[in-house]
Amino acid sequence: MTTTYAFEHLHQPEGWLSPGYVTVENGLITAVEASAPLKGATLPVAGYALPGMHNLHSHAFQRVLAGRTESVTEMRTTDDLWTWREAMYGLVEALSPADYQAIAEFVYVHLLKGGYTTVCEFHYLHHAPGGARYANPAETSERLLQAAIDSGIALTLLPTLYLHGGIGRPVAGPQRRFAHEDPSEYLALIERLHGAYGATPTLRIGLALHSLRAVAPAELLAVTTAGLQPPERRVHIHVSETKQEVAEVEAGLGARPVRWLLDHTDLDQRWTLVHATHLDAAEQRGLATSGAVVGLCPLTEATLGDGVFPLVEHQTAGGAWGIGSDSNYAPGVAEELRMLECGQRLRLARRNILAVPGSAVTAHSGRRLYDLALAGGSQASGGLSASLTKGQRADIVVLDALSPGLLGHGPTTVLDAWLLGGGEQAVRDVMVNGRWIIRDRLHPREALVARRYAETLARLSAH
Ligand SMILES: [Zn+2]
Incomplete structure (x- = not known):
């Protein structure tokens, strides 16, 4: 399956591409472009897309x-x-x-x-x-x-x-x-x-x-x-x-x-x-x-x-x-x-x-x-996801421009704001191998996994 995402801001090795069009096929990035492909729809994604x-x-x-x-x-x-x-x-x-x-x-x-x-x-x-x-x-x-x-x-x-x-x-x-x-x-x-x-x-x-x-x-x-x-x-x-x-x-x-x-x-x-x-x-x-x-x-x-x-x-x-x-x-x-x-x-x-x-x-x-x-x-x-460029695995983290720590920032300072300015709630979406794992900060197994972890801790404490 082939999908093209239109990221509002896309991290590239030499700077930012705003917007950046990323085509993903079978988990791999097959194209990165500054303009929309001539054929097919694109899915818009707001915020800042980084290599995971x-x-x-x-x-x-x-x-x-x-x-x-x-x-x-x-x-x-x-x-x-x-x-x-x-x-x-x-x-x-x-x-x-x-x-x-x-x-x-x-x-x-x-x-x-x-x-x-x-x-x-x-x-x-x-x-x-x-x-x-x-x-x-x-x-x-x-x-x-x-x-x-x-x-x-x-x-x-x-x-x-x-x-x-x-x-x-x-x-x-x-x-x-x-x-x-x-x-x-x-x-x-x-x-x-x-x-x-x-x-x-x-x-x-x-x-x-x-x-x-x-x-x-x-x-x-x-x-x-x-x-x-x-x-x-x-x-x-x-x-x-x-x-x-x-x-x-x-x-x-x-x-x-x-x-x-x-x-x-x-x-x-x-x-x-x-x-x-x-x-x-x-x-x-x-x-x-x-x-x-x-x-x-x-x-x-x-x-x-x-x-x-x-x-x-x-x-x-x-x-x-x-x-x-x-x-x-x-x-x-x-x-x-x-x-x-x-x-x-x-x-x-x-x-x-x-x-x-x-x-x-x-x-x-x-x-x-x-x-x-x-x-x-x-x-x-030893993986294949060092950047958001052609041939790499599509492992992408999207920061929310509307999260408290990133408000008012643009591409030039967004990573300063996230990493040094206190932007803990900034990660909104996460993709691994072309598949969205986290959307809107929610992992689908989060509640189940937390319950199992709590049960494990209770048993270990009783040990
Ligand atoms: Zn160690």
């Missing part, structure tokens, strides 16, 4: 911890990522595959409402409590795939290899649910999932290595050597999130984590390094010129007290980056990019830290943040 954002790092189940780890006790008066992890492990013990799916669909519906059309799910909860195998080795992976299919979001599923509880230490306790026997068992899962889902237009299967703490060098190299094909296959890894992790890797492997990856792997555009918060100057330069994407999760990194990534230095050196919602406490593109920009402004004591003069596309912080995060995010997901 790619969320390059999510652990859907961690949403359950939102608002549940924000206190101290007599026994624990200081708190950081490692104490938060204890709470996360407590949750992991209790989750069933059905819980996992219910939470994921809830998160995915809200990611769509927040302006994301693709999510990369970094998925490490593979097995039953204690590490017993489910009859279907892809049980929890398929729960996430089904949550994505039902919610309508595009998914790059990243089943994650997790073999050790720290360098030279076996997995213990809840970590047994994460651990495969060896790289072969893990690669068999990847091939099984790729065979079953790889041909679906909105689904992709990639690789993930939990961290250099959880995967030993020989295991990492075995997986990337055998698993990094076909060419669009991606690999993600957590790296340098805390100083403690940097010290552990330096002691165990003889190099800081990013240094180790630069020296021992073919770090290139297929790789996404999640967090990469703590870098020395040589790591920062090497990473920026490697082609790899840095996966920044500004709100999660802030709530965990991880530290601040040297974004300006990375951008100036030509580095790629994108954003992830990680623990999914606030699943919106605007909140995430605002935290990112404002964190850098606080760090550097100056404003408009990524903007560069020259054109309206580069000189405005909102537009600059959006375009750079989109480029890195689409590279990290």
Whole structure:
């Protein structure tokens, strides 16, 4: 089926097209024009049409911890990522595959409402409590795939290899649910999932290595050597999130984590390094010129007290980056990019830290943040929706010009208004693969998904 939409304002790589005519056929954009096609009707769409954002790092189940780890006790008066992890492990013990799916669909519906059309799910909860195998080795992976299919979001599923509880230490306790026997068992899962889902237009299967703490060098190299094909296959890894992790890797492997990856792997555009918060100057330069994407999760990194990534230095050196919602406490593109920009402004004591003069596309912080995060995010997901141009998948987010934060703005400043001026209710319609998933801010499964999520929370609280 072919449909032509007449968008009032259409985001294009070089600026805005107002109006912009987009023809969509079988989920793909087949034409973008400045005037209406000679034949056939066009459907008018008011507002600002953007390429949907790619969320390059999510652990859907961690949403359950939102608002549940924000206190101290007599026994624990200081708190950081490692104490938060204890709470996360407590949750992991209790989750069933059905819980996992219910939470994921809830998160995915809200990611769509927040302006994301693709999510990369970094998925490490593979097995039953204690590490017993489910009859279907892809049980929890398929729960996430089904949550994505039902919610309508595009998914790059990243089943994650997790073999050790720290360098030279076996997995213990809840970590047994994460651990495969060896790289072969893990690669068999990847091939099984790729065979079953790889041909679906909105689904992709990639690789993930939990961290250099959880995967030993020989295991990492075995997986990337055998698993990094076909060419669009991606690999993600957590790296340098805390100083403690940097010290552990330096002691165990003889190099800081990013240094180790630069020296021992073919770090290139297929790789996404999640967090990469703590870098020395040589790591920062090497990473920026490697082609790899840095996966920044500004709100999660802030709530965990991880530290601040040297974004300006990375951008100036030509580095790629994108954003992830990680623990999914606030699943919106605007909140995430605002935290990112404002964190850098606080760090550097100056404003408009990524903007560069020259054109309206580069000189405005909102537009600059959006375009750079989109480029890195689409590279990290390995998808086909990096822009609203011919040949790309029709993944479109429409902002409502009449929403409170956008009133009085035009194309030049609309993204500044949305991302930095407080336009939380701006996302009105969302299309994925040529199909409207959200119209007038309503997802058709929203009420059902919220009820299932609430039931899951009630059961987990009683646990
Ligand atoms: Zn993570």
